[in-house]
Amino acid sequence: MAGTVSTLAYVAKPRQRRSLGDPWWVRAALIGTSLLFVAVFVVAPLAVVFTEALRKGWQAYFAAFADSDARAAIRLTLLAAGIAVPLNLVFGLAASWAIAKFEFRGKALLITLIELPFAVSPVIAGLVYVLLFGAQGWLGPYLDTGNHPWLGPWINAHDLQIIFAVPGIVLATVFVTFPFVARELIPLMQAQGRDEELAALTLGATGWQTFCRITLPNVKWGLFYGVVLCNARAMGEFGAVSVLSGHIRGETNTIPLHVEILYNEYNLQAAFAVASLLTLLALVTLVLKNLVEWRHRRVLEAAAAAELRQFAT
Amino acid sequence: MPARPHRNVLPGFGLSLGFTLAYLGVIVLIPLVALFARAAGLSWHDFLAAVWSPRVVASYELTFGASFLAALFNVPFGVMLAWVLVRYEFPGRKVVDALVDLPFALPTAVAGIALTAIYAKNGWFGQWLEPLGIKVAYTSLGVWVALTFIGLPFVVRTVQPVLEELEPELEEAAATLGATRGQAFRRIILPALRPAILTGFALAFARAVGEYGSVIFIAGNRPMHTEITPLLIVTKLEQYDYRGATALAAVMLLGSFGLLLLVQLVQRHYARPGRA
Numbered sequence: 409m410a411g412t413v414s415t416l417a418y419v420a421k422p423r424q425r426r427s428l429g430d431p432w433w434v435r436a437a438l439i440g441t442s443l444l445f446v447a448v449f450v451v452a453p454l455a456v457v458f459t460e461a462l463r464k465g466w467q468a469y470f471a472a473f474a475d476s477d478a479r480a481a482i483r484l485t486l487l488a489a490g491i492a493v494p495l496n497l498v499f500g501l502a503a504s505w506a507i508a509k510f511e512f513r514g515k516a517l518l519i520t521l522i523e524l525p526f527a528v529s530p531v532i533a534g535l536v537y538v539l540l541f542g543a544q545g546w547l548g549p550y551l552d553t554g555n556h557p558w559l560g561p562w563i564n565a566h567d568l569q570i571i572f573a574v575p576g577i578v579l580a581t582v583f584v585t586f587p588f589v590a591r592e593l594i595p596l597m598q599a600q601g602r603d604e605e606l607a608a609l610t611l612g613a614t615g616w617q618t619f620c621r622i623t624l625p626n627v628k629w630g631l632f633y634g635v636v637l638c639n640a641r642a643m644g645e646f647g648a649v650s651v652l653s654g655h656i657r658g659e660t661n662t663i664p665l666h667v668e669i670l671y672n673e674y675n676l677q678a679a680f681a682v683a684s685l686l687t688l689l690a691l692v693t694l695v696l697k698n699l700v701e702w703r704h705r706r707v708l709e710a711a712a713a714a715e716l717r718q719f720a721t
Numbered sequence: 722m723p724a725r726p727h728r729n730v731l732p733g734f735g736l737s738l739g740f741t742l743a744y745l746g747v748i749v750l751i752p753l754v755a756l757f758a759r760a761a762g763l764s765w766h767d768f769l770a771a772v773w774s775p776r777v778v779a780s781y782e783l784t785f786g787a788s789f790l791a792a793l794f795n796v797p798f799g800v801m802l803a804w805v806l807v808r809y810e811f812p813g814r815k816v817v818d819a820l821v822d823l824p825f826a827l828p829t830a831v832a833g834i835a836l837t838a839i840y841a842k843n844g845w846f847g848q849w850l851e852p853l854g855i856k857v858a859y860t861s862l863g864v865w866v867a868l869t870f871i872g873l874p875f876v877v878r879t880v881q882p883v884l885e886e887l888e889p890e891l892e893e894a895a896a897t898l899g900a901t902r903g904q905a906f907r908r909i910i911l912p913a914l915r916p917a918i919l920t921g922f923a924l925a926f927a928r929a930v931g932e933y934g935s936v937i938f939i940a941g942n943r944p945m946h947t948e949i950t951p952l953l954i955v956t957k958l959e960q961y962d963y964r965g966a967t968a969l970a971a972v973m974l975l976g977s978f979g980l981l982l983l984v985q986l987v988q989r990h991y992a993r994p995g996r997a
Contacts, residue, residue, distance in 0.1 A: 435809055442805045445798050449870055450820050451909050453835035460838055499744045506737040510729055524749055527977045529931025532970045536752035539759055582748055605731055615732035638961040644828025646934035651955060664830040670835050683831040690826040
């Protein structure tokens with residue numbers, strides 16, 4: 409999908425700015441309208457979260473996090489992201505290695521399929537697992553303890569339930585964050601080619617050594633960036649998780665679901681206080697994004713400068 | 722890309738591709754295939770009843786209509802924002818540039834309650850708009866506001882790189898030949914941006930159609946009036962109407978896949994030699 413589905417993938421390029429003789433009033437009008445647009449649609453929602461969260465002062469703000477249900481929600485969100493992000497990280501590395509370093513048929517189709525979860529509504533991402541693991545689903549009968557003379561007791565003993573329970577929440581999180589790391593790494597590894605890896609192999613390195621010492625360091629910033637985006641989405645996912653959660657306070661609520669419950673109970677201040685945590689996460693994500701961009705740019709500029717020096721000598 | 726060696730000696734192809742395909746299959750493909758198989762297993766009568774009742778049709782009209790209008794609204798503002806960010810220097814430009822990504826980074830539930838708080842009767846904007854007779858929260862206008870917020874980054878981020886690559890010499894040449902700035906914009910800049918604008922529009926549209934979290938708080942969710950299709954899927958699921966939910970999900974998935982196919986066709990069309 410030409411790499412445009414997640415807008416955060418865009419990295420601005422340094423460039424000389426030329427207004428090309430636009431009269432000052434055109435410039436002022438366009439800048440003014442743009443600022444107004446961003447203020448109304450972006451800054452206002454951002455500001456209202458913190459204003460509402462602090463409406464009753466700092467004490468009430470922190471009280472929202474002292475609640476045991478809020479803490480359980482934070483723990484569950486950390487757990488879901490803690491499983492989903494490493495899984496998709498390993499997948500991203502495997503997929504980009506196969507796609508960038510080798511030629512095979514159906515590669516374009518494979519890339520499209522990897523980006524497929526971006527095109528699926530979060531609600532449907534949750535629904536597919538309900539259909540798969542629910543009582544009437546394809547795999548549902550296998551989870552019914554009555555059908556297993558031997559496994560049944562084990563399933564009961566371990567309380568194995570997938571939908572409307574923690575495993576379902578984790579699955580939904582894995583699905584919606586599936587492409588993030590892979591789609592950062594694939595173009596990066598493709599651009600770097602495989603000359604360095606081939607050189608390392610020629611010099612006697614093993615495959616793992618080559619991967620760990622050559623490939624990984626080369627893509628570390630792209631990898632970091634992919635993980636940051638993956639994590640932000642994992643912690644903030646609402647729709648898919650909502651479908652698969654049992655909505656049991658203190659047990660199957662993530663932070664966004666806890667926000668919803670508080671909001672629907674008209675406990676607005678607490679809802680916005682917990683929401684401010686997710687807002688801070690979003691802001692940190694944006695800062696890290698710009699930081700990586702800046703790092704990338706320095707690396708790119710250094711590479712360009714080295715190339716110039718080569719030509720000069 | 723380096724010249725392709727005759728035989729690739731890099732190790733790990735079988736392992737990495739095998740893991741990729743297995744993981745893709747288990748997490749994404751099997752669940753999606755299961756959904757379509759379940760939908761295909763429905764009788765024609767059940768299927769039609771689930772996807773074409775008056776309440777469902779009303780939800781399509783709202784979902785696709787509001788998504789279309791939101792994406793359309795984002796086209797001129799997105800192009801303007803991209804233009805200002807690329808061409809002009811002004812204090813706070815970097816901050817504005819970073820803020821464009823916020824709708825993408827902010828969890829949708831947070832966006833939903835924040836927008837509702839702003840446009841509610843006593844909210845920052847609501848208290849000025851309601852006396853004018855403009856109700857935003859709990860109306861279809863609110864749905865449009867949420868979807869505009871969600872789609873905001875797409876047009877900006879697809880247009881921005883194209884604008885950066887655009888040769889200023891072209892515009893200078895146009896000016897030398899006597900074209901006004903307006904003419905240069907319409908005849909030279911806009912045609913160059915067209916594929917990016919179309920792509921950004923379609924992506925914003927596709928994203929809005931599936932959106933759930935930010936909309937349900939501000940929509941009010943009254944059947945026939947402010948109920949979006951993704952919410953209807955959830956409602957059917959909560960009523961244990963698995964067939965209805967499945968049929969509706971299959972229709973929506975086909976819709977979004979169709980849209981993204983369209984994006985690819987547009988990009989391929991403009992990427993053909995001689996069209997760039």
